[in-house]
Amino acid sequence: MSDNSQKKVIVGMSGGVDSSVSAYLLQQQGYHVEGLFMKNWEEDDDTEYCSAATDLADAQAVCDKLGIELHTVNFAAEYWDNVFALFLEEYKAGRTPNPDILCNKEIKFKAFLEFAAEDLGADYIATGHYVRRQDVDGKSRLLRGMDGNKDQSYFLYTLSHEQIAQSLFPVGELEKPQVRKIAEELELATAKKKDSTGICFIGERKFTDFLARYLPAQPGPILSVDDNKPMGQHQGLMYHTLGQRKGLGIGGVKDGGEDPWYVVDKDVANNILYVAQGHEHPRLMSYGLIAQQLHWVDRQPLTTELRCTVKTRYRQGDIPCTVTPLGDDRITVRFDEPVAAVTPGQSAVFYLDDVCLGGGIIEERIQE
Template identity: 85%
Template sequence: MIEYAALKFNVASIPMSESPKKVIVGMSGGVDSSVSAWLLQQQGYQVEGLFMKNWEEDDGEEYCTAAADLADAQAVCDKLGIELHTVNFAAEYWDNVFELFLEEYKAGRTPNPDILCNKEIKFKAFLEFAAEDLGADYIATGHYVRRADVNGKSRLLRGLDGNKDQSYFLYTLGHEQIAQSLFPVGELEKPQVRKIAEDLGLVTAKKKDSTGICFIGERKFRDFLGRYLPAQPGKIITVDGDEIGEHQGLMYHTLGQRKGLGIGGTKDGSEDPWYVVDKDVENNVLIVAQGHEHPRLMSVGLIAQQLHWVDREPFTGTLRCTVKTRYRQTDIPCTINALDDDRIEVYSGEVCLCLLQRRSLPGRRHYRAATAADGLIIQYTTSFKSPQSGLKDEVYFI
């Protein structure tokens, strides 16, 4: 038996009227959305579910689990006694997420489709459909984040489970979207969520967490990408200008990558591995450096653009905070200096800002990892002679 009073989640912070508020939960067929629906029921909300189908190109069972996920979502809704709606956002996903995903790869950048998917599908198309077609007061998802309403604005906060916190993927959400969204599992840890599902006898209790591209599923990425972007082989050269191999397409390679380059070999007898340090998109050249400690893999700063501040107006001075440039990366103390309205310089006293955890990737999102989640897109990284000197040695445009 679940002791509800012992569960600490912040859904109750939203005032309830005499008539229950209607919440549409995005039911993915996973354990997090399943438990979210139950938690909202315990709060007295009128709960219904919505299953979204967003991919139709090759939705066979080998890659896409939509049919099985829908069956699980339906089983959970039946167990909880709530209605399940279905909707197809495949056209919106293609136009607003997948085409941009391909354009970013064409440009030699490494996009994060989950961030764009959240912005355009889960918290736009879904939110609008739930409000306009289903009469919802709120939507809810199984994301491990929290919200706080301060001075009339809704802020996005980290989930309490540091291993599952997903605020990194939601930094593009605005106050209006957050204000209409509930995140019931954000106050819980994953083992608690699974325990609740198990105690309730939900079919999703032990279901594996989903991975892969948002709504597309797990697949061999090179083969998948090659179906939409023709491969363009080109030269692999070292930072010294020596040609040492051939790549099958810049889109298949990421800055900091070590495996899959197809070049073993040595330089001057060295057996150190090679790493991708740059892409010359105009000339279709992949640039590599040898050795984990090569200077071209190190950076203590970056210039970023397309800023998105979730809970504040753009600042014009200096800000001390922490930063992460990829999901699950350890927070790093940094200083942010405003360059203009849409660009900032991020500097850390640690060389590991961009690598030793692999160099930050242009196109990847930078995350102000304080209480609220803000973000931006990396334009290029900077290298310095040393963290102590502060003297700029060179700037690598990537």
């Protein structure tokens, strides 16, 4: 056995294939491995959508197969207070938040980390995220996962180097097909389970119906941004995001031409949704942005101008940019080329090659 045998790792077992294989890989590296399943949402009357019971059964089956103990913990109150309430506030304000980023910050790498260390005596926690950790000069860095198609560093930019130092990411060195292959060879219960795509912990429900339970919908006009021509009615600004093309209900407009219509702006004060034709319409393009609520992985605030790349949404290519500190925990970001659908409430995440530097919440877009 390696020196790792004295080290206890608590793996966040989600009932998915990535965390299942993570637990196995850590076993192979000689760690003392135990699992922890989190329940973070209470409304289980939605059996059609809420997969918590199935996920727990799958996690238990994997732990039984690997011969490791599975603990459970309920963080529903923390999730509601620190993730979901803020998520609703952002939607109410007409912004488009990213709950997965908030969930990682407040639940997986805070509540979970504290519980694992204090209650279960963990030396490390581990998750099935596709990211890598690199230790340089006594500080842990966050690197993109080896699988460029699955890299999840965008969702983990709020982590500090201290949190990363307490975390292991075994599948970050692998590509997804390799992970599936390992699970199939081990005949794990999760080997063929599809990846979850719903809101963090809330599952695969129809988003508009789900949101309407918590926020009263306020219908209002859809106007063409070019001439203020009425184009239809929206059911609530919260259901729409910049750059959205589907679900507008304004196809086949008379004299409208062939180009599809896109959401280009939201007037929250007057409850107006603005649309325009063409995915490169000037009102959809931004030359930069202002970001706030900044998090830098190394905990060092930015004091000088920085040349790097940025992503303004997940799965976007790297955008070369210049970042300038404004003071008061805000920055200006100028893109080398205009970018479509930069969306307030989403996160701008910065990189130097494979190193994730950190990021912030997009406060406003710069359109000139």
